Amino acid sequence: MASRKASTQDDLRRHNRARLLRRLHESGAATRSELVAFTGLNRSTVGVLVSELAETGLVSEVPGSAGQVGRPSLVVQPTPQSAVVIAFDVRVDRTVVALVGIGGEELWRREQEHDRATFTPQWAVHDMIGLMREALSHAPSHAAWVGVGVAVPGIVEHVDSVVRLAPNLGWRDVPLGQLVRDAILDEFGFCPPGHIGNDADLGALSEHVRGVGTHHRNLVFLSGEVGIGGGVIIDGRALLGAGGYGGEVGHMVVNPAGKLCRCGAHGCWETEIGRDAIVVAAGLSPEDHDVSDVVNAAAHGDVTAAEAIHQAGEWLGIGIANLVNILNPEVIVLGGHLRLLLPMVGGTVHRRLEYAMTAPRDQVRVEVPALGGDSSLLGAAEAAFEGLLEDPITVLENSVHAAAS
Amino acid sequence: MASRKASTQDDLRRHNRARLLRRLHESGAATRSELVAFTGLNRSTVGVLVSELAETGLVSEVPGSAGQVGRPSLVVQPTPQSAVVIAFDVRVDRTVVALVGIGGEELWRREQEHDRATFTPQWAVHDMIGLMREALSHAPSHAAWVGVGVAVPGIVEHVDSVVRLAPNLGWRDVPLGQLVRDAILDEFGFCPPGHIGNDADLGALSEHVRGVGTHHRNLVFLSGEVGIGGGVIIDGRALLGAGGYGGEVGHMVVNPAGKLCRCGAHGCWETEIGRDAIVVAAGLSPEDHDVSDVVNAAAHGDVTAAEAIHQAGEWLGIGIANLVNILNPEVIVLGGHLRLLLPMVGGTVHRRLEYAMTAPRDQVRVEVPALGGDSSLLGAAEAAFEGLLEDPITVLENSVHAAAS
Numbered sequence: 001m002a003s004r005k006a007s008t009q010d011d012l013r014r015h016n017r018a019r020l021l022r023r024l025h026e027s028g029a030a031t032r033s034e035l036v037a038f039t040g041l042n043r044s045t046v047g048v049l050v051s052e053l054a055e056t057g058l059v060s061e062v063p064g065s066a067g068q069v070g071r072p073s074l075v076v077q078p079t080p081q082s083a084v085v086i087a088f089d090v091r092v093d094r095t096v097v098a099l100v101g102i103g104g105e106e107l108w109r110r111e112q113e114h115d116r117a118t119f120t121p122q123w124a125v126h127d128m129i130g131l132m133r134e135a136l137s138h139a140p141s142h143a144a145w146v147g148v149g150v151a152v153p154g155i156v157e158h159v160d161s162v163v164r165l166a167p168n169l170g171w172r173d174v175p176l177g178q179l180v181r182d183a184i185l186d187e188f189g190f191c192p193p194g195h196i197g198n199d200a201d202l203g204a205l206s207e208h209v210r211g212v213g214t215h216h217r218n219l220v221f222l223s224g225e226v227g228i229g230g231g232v233i234i235d236g237r238a239l240l241g242a243g244g245y246g247g248e249v250g251h252m253v254v255n256p257a258g259k260l261c262r263c264g265a266h267g268c269w270e271t272e273i274g275r276d277a278i279v280v281a282a283g284l285s286p287e288d289h290d291v292s293d294v295v296n297a298a299a300h301g302d303v304t305a306a307e308a309i310h311q312a313g314e315w316l317g318i319g320i321a322n323l324v325n326i327l328n329p330e331v332i333v334l335g336g337h338l339r340l341l342l343p344m345v346g347g348t349v350h351r352r353l354e355y356a357m358t359a360p361r362d363q364v365r366v367e368v369p370a371l372g373g374d375s376s377l378l379g380a381a382e383a384a385f386e387g388l389l390e391d392p393i394t395v396l397e398n399s400v401h402a403a404a405s
Numbered sequence: 406m407a408s409r410k411a412s413t414q415d416d417l418r419r420h421n422r423a424r425l426l427r428r429l430h431e432s433g434a435a436t437r438s439e440l441v442a443f444t445g446l447n448r449s450t451v452g453v454l455v456s457e458l459a460e461t462g463l464v465s466e467v468p469g470s471a472g473q474v475g476r477p478s479l480v481v482q483p484t485p486q487s488a489v490v491i492a493f494d495v496r497v498d499r500t501v502v503a504l505v506g507i508g509g510e511e512l513w514r515r516e517q518e519h520d521r522a523t524f525t526p527q528w529a530v531h532d533m534i535g536l537m538r539e540a541l542s543h544a545p546s547h548a549a550w551v552g553v554g555v556a557v558p559g560i561v562e563h564v565d566s567v568v569r570l571a572p573n574l575g576w577r578d579v580p581l582g583q584l585v586r587d588a589i590l591d592e593f594g595f596c597p598p599g600h601i602g603n604d605a606d607l608g609a610l611s612e613h614v615r616g617v618g619t620h621h622r623n624l625v626f627l628s629g630e631v632g633i634g635g636g637v638i639i640d641g642r643a644l645l646g647a648g649g650y651g652g653e654v655g656h657m658v659v660n661p662a663g664k665l666c667r668c669g670a671h672g673c674w675e676t677e678i679g680r681d682a683i684v685v686a687a688g689l690s691p692e693d694h695d696v697s698d699v700v701n702a703a704a705h706g707d708v709t710a711a712e713a714i715h716q717a718g719e720w721l722g723i724g725i726a727n728l729v730n731i732l733n734p735e736v737i738v739l740g741g742h743l744r745l746l747l748p749m750v751g752g753t754v755h756r757r758l759e760y761a762m763t764a765p766r767d768q769v770r771v772e773v774p775a776l777g778g779d780s781s782l783l784g785a786a787e788a789a790f791e792g793l794l795e796d797p798i799t800v801l802e803n804s805v806h807a808a809a810s
Contacts, residue, residue: 241733265760328646355670
């Protein structure tokens with residue numbers, strides 16, 4: 001029993017240290033008193049935990065702003081230069097990469113375009129390694145490299161990190177987690193904890209942690225690209241389902257009399273509100289145009305474009321009402337091109353939403369992402385920090401200096 | 406710190422005692438060795454916990470079957486006569502009541518018909534009190550009355566137990582939890598822990614705990630009545646959403662060109678697969694017939710009835726495919742009249758399911774309930790036991806003898 005108790009004490013200390021770091025990472029600087037209130041631990045225990053974290057360099061104590069009489073109290077804050085992750089948002093036409101410090105500060109970013117036709121998984125991994133080199137060259141000199149996160153526009157098995165299907169990249173059953181890991185080990189001789197995730201799932205994560213869903217436990221993130229992706233947070237946790245494929249709302253059939261979808265069904269949601277559907281309905285070519293062109297045309301009086309947007313708004317509202325009935329979320333976040341549509345179709349969406357059951361309808365807001373077009377990218381960064389946040393000391397001990405990699 | 410540790414030790418002991426009782430309640434008799442393996446605790450700790458539970462009378466140790474050489478080992482098992490709950494399944498045309506002992510054994514049951522037109526909440530509560538008296542008169546002499554559970558065909562706010570809407574009973578914003586509690590206190594001078602829940606949510610619970618979903622963590626239960634209800638379990642926990650309204654799949658719009666639903670939308674799932682839709686499509690009157698009549702007619706060669714069933718199968722498949730894409734469950738359980746349809750439309754459903762994304766589709770089975778027509782009733786019983794399972798000693802100490810009530 002003695003060793004068992006000791007292990008429980010150790011576990012508890014590790015657990016509390018991790019909770020404290022997560023609080024600082026997700027919600028920013030706090031006084032010791034605030035941390036005492038947040039953790040429910042006593043002041044001396046919080047003091048010990050803060051000191052331990054400060055010793056690692058992950059957090060520091062600095063004088064807060066002197067708003068009140070007397071000396072300003074110290075605040076504990078994360079040190080973005082101490083630990084960094086590299087986050088990728090792999091899109092159909094380009095890859096966005098960011099170097100993000102603990103606390104969520106974006107330290108550096110770049111976008112690199114690619115040709116969808118030749119963008120094989122091997123090519124993607126090759127690109128990522130090059131971008132990682134560049135990112136690491138911009139890392140603060142003593143930063144530990146503690147994670148890699150990758151958002152992909154496809155469905156990803158959540159244990160094996162296999163991309164089961166990324167239709168718009170033409171990928172199927174790609175063991176991307178393994179490919180990225182092997183390539184990093186090859187190149188850097190070390191690989192930090194990594195995460196491969198669906199772009200909408202990661203968009204949901206970042207909007208929940210630092211976006212419009214900060215104060216809510218139930219959120220749906222919709223990513224409007226060529227397809228329509230979805231990420232769902234229920235009671236504060238990602239809705240994964242049996243294999244991590246939950247949230248694939250783009251193939252919810254809303255209009256069986258509608259157009260044939262590439263999945264073989266008729267009238268999937270994405271055949272009505274996906275990028276190509278809107279562009280084509282506006283009389284434009286999907287090769288050369290995207291939804292922003294349709295929005296511009298409508299704003300300049302193009303009636304066909306305006307009608308295309310109105311129609312998309314109707315279908316958007318029908319699908320959102322379905323999700324409100326099924327999931328009872330507090331927030332539905334419209335990412336990707338849906339973000340551009342909302343200002344023009346908000347009325348239509350809310351009119352359709354009237355058909356949802358009253359009780360859940362009264363609880364929901366429809367919002368654009370607080371993180372703009374970066375929700376998936378920053379969600380990949382959040383997922384990349386997960387290893388460190390679960391067990392800061394161990395991950396830090398096993399990490400390497402980013403700049404030295 | 407001393408008192409804090411003591412409280413933690415106490416908490417831990419209470420927690421482990423509760424875990425052990427839950428294991429015995431949900432999965433039945435087990436040897437001490439099996440309980441050691443299940444809990445991860447050492448043998449002497451398990452021994453102490455079992456003795457404590459045995460002292461309360463909730464469990465007993467009896468010789469197991471002597472399959473092997475030597476003395477049969479003792480098995481620990483719940484004692485159904487020690488603690489009972491009363492469970493109700495309030496339906497549109499009748500109330501089903503059961504007295505259920507710990508371990509899940511149904512000790513007594515009855516059904517009482519009622520007239521939908523006059524079945525107000527007050528009437529319902531009055532009926533329930535009468536049925537409770539009767540149930541308690543059938544309780545074993547020393548049984549403690551430890552819970553009441555009620556399944557209703559409506560959406561229920563999960564904190565306040567207010568029935569926000571039960572359309573087929575004509576109920577709106579009924580504080581049923583409070584009404585039932587007050588009436589029980591009035592009648593019996595005591596009220597055990599209670600739970601009011603949506604019938605499909607409770608169907609999902611019982612099928613997860615002791616039905617077709619025992620080995621799965623992600624399950625959808627569909628109840629086919631006048632409307633179509635849904636209950637969802639994700640990662641082993643009920644999908645509640647912001648207000649507990651999650652899972653209202655009946656008003657998922659699948660056919661915007663379809664019939665007007667009483668909710669105001671066109672082509673809700675229940676306008677295609679609800680009881681009345683099927684009965685009317687078969688050329689029968691919904692006043693005098695139900696889905697079993699349609700199934701019988703089809704079985705006897707009625708072409709219109711067969712076509713009505715086939716069409717319902719198509720829409721059933723479309724909606725199920727949507728739920729597979731959105732929720733990625735391992736099991737979809739068809740309750741109520743959908744249970745009658747499955748044998749006749751299984752092929753159609755599986756053909757439509759081909760349109761779901763391959764990855765989640767490969768993980769799902771469509772099943773009829775293991776608990777037959779009693780899923781919601783037994784789910785109400787499970788919910789009623791929740792208080793006892795969380796904290797057996799306290800609930801038992803505060804309970805009264807059922808037979809004395």
